[in-house]
Amino acid sequence: MTKKSNIGGDFLWGFILLLWIVMLVVPASRTTFLSITGAHPYLGGFFKFAILASMGDLLGGRILNKQWVIPQGFIFKAILWGLLGMAISLVFFVYSGGVSYAQGAGKLPFANVAFATAFFTSFIMNTTFGPMLFIFHKFGDLFIDAKIEKKGHSVKELVSRVDWQTMVGFSWLKTQTFVWIPCHTVVFLLPQEYRVLASAFLSIVLGILVAISKMKSAKK
Numbered sequence: 001m002t003k004k005s006n007i008g009g010d011f012l013w014g015f016i017l018l019l020w021i022v023m024l025v026v027p028a029s030r031t032t033f034l035s036i037t038g039a040h041p042y043l044g045g046f047f048k049f050a051i052l053a054s055m056g057d058l059l060g061g062r063i064l065n066k067q068w069v070i071p072q073g074f075i076f077k078a079i080l081w082g083l084l085g086m087a088i089s090l091v092f093f094v095y096s097g098g099v100s101y102a103q104g105a106g107k108l109p110f111a112n113v114a115f116a117t118a119f120f121t122s123f124i125m126n127t128t129f130g131p132m133l134f135i136f137h138k139f140g141d142l143f144i145d146a147k148i149e150k151k152g153h154s155v156k157e158l159v160s161r162v163d164w165q166t167m168v169g170f171s172w173l174k175t176q177t178f179v180w181i182p183c184h185t186v187v188f189l190l191p192q193e194y195r196v197l198a199s200a201f202l203s204i205v206l207g208i209l210v211a212i213s214k215m216k217s218a219k220k
Contacts, residue, residue, distance in 0.1 A: 037193075045086045045087075045200075052203050056203045063208060092196060095129070096117075099117055119181075119185045143158060
């Protein structure tokens, strides 16, 4: 891809992101969007993550390859992100409700303190559900690649292709501690109707972190 094409891709990616921002800034479109996604939370979660997380993947590829590349199986990987978005739509309710209940029952301290509730929710979610989300997405990604490349896709073969040192040392320990727990603490301080959307925007950051983790793996 030429330098001119890369610049065009940069503008296109930025323009799509700007459209999302404008939609949320303009009161009429924001109200309509929140009304639709509120009435259909799973469908809303699917499309938020299918679009925004895929944009994160594309941005990560841009950083990794120094050019815009549509990855193989892009549509299937977008669907994978959408399914994760549906799960996250449920998980946010489960963890935030569970933490509030535990605080009310005296199992966790600082009941009715918004920051404490947000922090406990983020911490517990990211140390339990978080690692499994990373694994599910990684194996889904590898499975799609293996099917397209006609490689073996048994559990044993997929496990052998994972760089577990980077997965545990970087993705779990470092990014969970220094990125996702603080970021999701802020997310859980937001009104409920904005939380899944904010998390979907954070998936753009995930695309950058995935690119960094791949660069780390390539250096080994």
